[in-house]
Amino acid sequence: MHASCVAIDGNGVLIRGASGSGKSALALEIMARGGVLIADDTVFLTVKPGQIIAMAPATTAGLIEARGVGILRAEHLASAPISLVVDLDWTETHRLPQHQQTSLMGQSVALCHKVDSSYFAAALVQYLKGGRWDAE
Numbered sequence: 001m002h003a004s005c006v007a008i009d010g011n012g013v014l015i016r017g018a019s020g021s022g023k024s025a026l027a028l029e030i031m032a033r034g035g036v037l038i039a040d041d042t043v044f045l046t047v048k049p050g051q052i053i054a055m056a057p058a059t060t061a062g063l064i065e066a067r068g069v070g071i072l073r074a075e076h077l078a079s080a081p082i083s084l085v086v087d088l089d090w091t092e093t094h095r096l097p098q099h100q101q102t103s104l105m106g107q108s109v110a111l112c113h114k115v116d117s118s119y120f121a122a123a124l125v126q127y128l129k130g131g132r133w134d135a136e
Contacts, residue, residue, distance in 0.1 A: 001045055004064075005038035005054040005080070006030045008128035012038055012054050012080035014045075014104070017088030017114075024065045026086070029121030031064075035128075037076040040064040047105050051081040083128060088114045099134050 003016040004027040013030065015023045024040055031037060039056030040063065046053050055078065056062075062076040085102050092113040102111040110132070115123070 001043050002041070003043045004040045005043045005056075005082070006035040007038055007077055007080035008035050008125055010080060011083035011128040013084045013086055013124060013128060014043065014054060014082050014109075015086045015088065021088040022114075023088060024067065026088070026121060026124075027064060028066060030125055031074065033122060033125045035125065037062065037064055037074040038080050039076075045082075045105055047107065048081075050107075052105055052107050052109065053079050054082055055079045082109055084110045084112060084124070086112050086114070086124065090114065091116060099132065 001016070003014050004023040005012050005014050006027045015026050017023055027037065027040060038054050040060065042057055042060060044055045044057060056076065062074055063071050064074050066072050082104065085104060090113040092115050100111040101108045
């Protein structure tokens with residue numbers, strides 16, 4: 001899949017979007033806040049009972065593109081289960097959006113759309129650390 005993936009506390013976030021949408025940039029922002037790289041640009045996905053596992057191709061493991069800087073080496077994990085999908089092709093317009101899901105390889109996974117704010121990466125880190133509270 002054309003995407004990037006980073007993990008916080010063993011929870012992976014799959015960042016997808018069109019070319020040039022900021023996948024690597026968002027991954028770098030999350031990494032600057034304690035995230036660990038799984039894969040950049042191309043992510044291999046596999047299904048295990050109840051979860052989707054993300055891995056990097058061997059040729060790009062531990063590498064991430066920083067547009068205008070170059071290809072950077074990074075600490076990385078071999079794999080992580082996907083807990084959240086971020087879709088950069090859609091912008092969230094609601095202040096408190098309803099909980100959303102997407103289907104990925106036949107599995108239901110939590111979904112967030114891009115948020116145009118300086119705190120977006122920090123909010124995703126907190127989401128991966130503590131989850132999301134939804135009033136019942």
